[in-house]
Amino acid sequence: METPGSQSSLHRANLERVVRAVRMAGSLTQAEIARSTGLSAATVSNIVRELKDGGTVEVTPTSAGGRRARSVSLSPEAGIVLGVDFGHTHLRVAVGNLAHQVLAEESEPLDVDASYVDGFGRAEALVERLIVTTGIDRKKVVGVGLGVPGPIDVESGTLGSTAILPGWTGINPSDELAARLGVPVYVDNDANLGALGEMVWGSGRGVRDLAYIKVASGVGSGLVIDGQIYRGPGGTAGEIGHITIDEAGPVCRCGNRGCLETFAAARYVLPLLRPSHGGDLTMERVVQLAREGDPGCRRVVGDVGRHVGSGVANLCNLLNPSRVVLGGDLAEAGELVLAPIRESVSRYAIPSAARQLSVLPGALGGRAEVLGALALVLNEMGDSTLLESALPASTPAFT
Ligand SMILES: [Zn+2]
Numbered sequence: 001m002e003t004p005g006s007q008s009s010l011h012r013a014n015l016e017r018v019v020r021a022v023r024m025a026g027s028l029t030q031a032e033i034a035r036s037t038g039l040s041a042a043t044v045s046n047i048v049r050e051l052k053d054g055g056t057v058e059v060t061p062t063s064a065g066g067r068r069a070r071s072v073s074l075s076p077e078a079g080i081v082l083g084v085d086f087g088h089t090h091l092r093v094a095v096g097n098l099a100h101q102v103l104a105e106e107s108e109p110l111d112v113d114a115s116y117v118d119g120f121g122r123a124e125a126l127v128e129r130l131i132v133t134t135g136i137d138r139k140k141v142v143g144v145g146l147g148v149p150g151p152i153d154v155e156s157g158t159l160g161s162t163a164i165l166p167g168w169t170g171i172n173p174s175d176e177l178a179a180r181l182g183v184p185v186y187v188d189n190d191a192n193l194g195a196l197g198e199m200v201w202g203s204g205r206g207v208r209d210l211a212y213i214k215v216a217s218g219v220g221s222g223l224v225i226d227g228q229i230y231r232g233p234g235g236t237a238g239e240i241g242h243i244t245i246d247e248a249g250p251v252c253r254c255g256n257r258g259c260l261e262t263f264a265a266a267r268y269v270l271p272l273l274r275p276s277h278g279g280d281l282t283m284e285r286v287v288q289l290a291r292e293g294d295p296g297c298r299r300v301v302g303d304v305g306r307h308v309g310s311g312v313a314n315l316c317n318l319l320n321p322s323r324v325v326l327g328g329d330l331a332e333a334g335e336l337v338l339a340p341i342r343e344s345v346s347r348y349a350i351p352s353a354a355r356q357l358s359v360l361p362g363a364l365g366g367r368a369e370v371l372g373a374l375a376l377v378l379n380e381m382g383d384s385t386l387l388e389s390a391l392p393a394s395t396p397a398f399t
Helices: 007-025 030-037 041-053 116-134 173-181 190-201 266-277 283-291 295-319 329-333 335-348 365-380 384-390
Strands: 027-029 057-064 067-074 080-086 090-097 102-109 141-148 185-189 210-215 219-225 323-327 358-361
Touching: 007 027, 007 030, 007 041, 007 067, 007 365, 007 384, 027 030, 030 041, 030 067, 041 057, 080 116, 080 365, 090 116, 090 365, 102 116, 102 365, 116 173, 141 173, 141 190, 141 365, 173 185, 185 190, 185 365, 190 210, 190 219, 190 323, 190 365, 210 295, 219 295, 266 283, 266 295, 283 295, 283 329, 295 323, 295 329, 295 335, 323 329, 323 335, 329 335, 335 358
Parallel strands: 080 141, 141 185, 210 323, 323 358
Antiparallel strands: 027 067, 057 067, 080 090, 090 102, 210 219
């Protein structure tokens, strides 16, 4: 047993700090590691050498600000992460490693609401197939990130709202998948995973305070505060779709009137266009027509942008994020939707809260959630396995 405060437990704590910093960021120079951990340059240098000798990290030459530097990342051999994302109409699986490299991805159509047994069976089969095609060693899988299209109750781990996925009532998705795959499973909702995916691989890179807003069949958001997803005690944080825009507006599925969702979500917006544009209209098609110059679709996309923008303005006043990333089909509309969002923000947000804000379209499209599932494992996994393999118990403390 290590005594708290002893040389060896201090050394181990320092190792953990370095591994955690690199694990979350993907790669960092030694100077960046020193800055983010608060350790001295000499200590970082010793620890990196030790981790490199143990095979936990790789060091490659790079340049930072015109000077030669050494970039540190976890070794691709150190572990494998899997991502499984259930959307309402698809299943997507990704395989990555601890060096933040995505090795394989595949998706297939799936009626998720129909049967969870069928859904998890298909997920297991797709994971098995990707393990075989990538030739990875399954013993190296350290965890699976799982995305579900509804809020997860933080305490019970079950789906919070039965109205959203009626076929999944009462089941615990992470237990279900862990039993099939035999590895730890970390679960979160699609909006939080979209935020993580964009932060690690997309439009939110390098930003520690951001909101990912997904406008699709509903309107949701994932909030990242100081580099961490903010979920709130019940796991419900980020329900931007249900802020009130008009107290006398249409009744929302949540029971209130005039929520943002009733002005922006596909189920409320498409009926506005169906009389003039036909009954089989989808949001994807509306965006395409708007880009081609169709005046009705442009009008609707612009109006959605204005309303989402007042939600973003409220968010700015409360949280002062430095970036908002727009996901979902609507992001494909580019400036047709982003300009009205920015306009509403400048009209309704306190200037100091909006000054440093940039509003960008998501860079990952429909991949944001499954890549976020990989990032969730990188975020939440512990470092003990990594350190155990790198460090024999007798390693002398020298920092
Ligand atoms: Zn509502």
